[in-house]
Amino acid sequence: MQSIDGTFRLSASDLMRFKGCRHATTLDLRKLEVGDIEPDEEGEEAVLLQAQGDAHELAFLERLKADGREVVEIETKGRNIEECVASTLEAMRSGADVIFQGAMLDGVWGGYSDFLEKVEAPSELGEWSYEVVDTKLKRKPDPKHVLQLCLYSDLLADMQGRPPEHAHLELGDGSRFTVRLDEVSAYARRSRRIFQRFIDGRPVTSPEPVTACVLCRWKSHCEKVWRETDSLSLVANATRMQRDKLREAGIGTMTNTPQPLAEQGFSLRRSASRVLSAAKDQLLTADRSGPVEAEDIHPSALRRWFLPGSSLGGADYRPAPLAPLERSIEAGRQLFDPLGKADLPTYVVAPGESLWRIARRILKDSDRHDEIFALNRDLLDHPGDIFPGDVLRMPKDAAILSPEVSYRPGS
């Protein structure tokens, strides 16, 4: 993340970090704008991984050259990204087979793709155009890799005057994973919009342990904060929801947490939306490559499941790998039924609110936060995606339980 003449310049890494933890973006912004904190130096493990990644990239480069492909390498050392973009465009116009370290920039988003590969699809360049190829050490693609491919592909589309159809990952086991961009680009663009809204709106965040902490560059900073504030985040194996419940119950620090969480009866309800999440997990890991985290799937995948073929312009959306899960997906039909949602009351999110707090205040039952989430899955990728001013659909009884909920029957 950079700030140039008051405009943010964002990269795929910034977006990846945001997807892993919003507080990491808050800290990135603080470092950029206030400069009173510094991230951790890269650990040995990260350095080793980087070295292995570089070796994998160079091995692929050598393979391309050995295959007789004409490779143009963009010199990046000592040059700014604008100069690299100009060289990349020149190489694209010349019709090079492969461009190594191609640079792309649209004013806000920018970055360097590992490789741009020529394909026979006409564009403003001539009878050819390019597709993005990135090298990754992993043997399986990760959803965040797909977000990165989509970003570079959108930037590339502007440069060549034609959106590429595919993007590819050269994986650590030597296999190639190809993404059809029209299937995932909308989700990726939405993720970027959410990220930019976050930067514009600057909602308050706090450090909460998440999976991304393990490799986070702000780990020392957050651990220090947790120690200094005697934070509940230090409670072993406690979930975010359990910590929120403790705080709501007036137990805000480790010191006044007298009993193990289990003894305090913080059991969590397994709701219909959880069943759906589990179904999605199975669905995505079952029989095909693709994202493996439930929250990384665009809600439209499930929404389409429930739409009749006539509204999709063809057959019903029932891919074979999903068939064994049909019963559990159908069990949540009413949660995703767009007709059923037309007559629901709505609530406007106020600053500082979470779904959990809204459920507690409006529905008088914090456990019903996932009901609200389920009713808004076409708007929210993640329960934490809400922002002040968002208009959320609420369960029907919300209009009876709270005067703050507006309800216009038949609207």
Ligand code: SF4
């Ligand atoms: S250490 Fe964890 S909580 Fe802190 S910024 Fe990083 S990912 Fe977020």
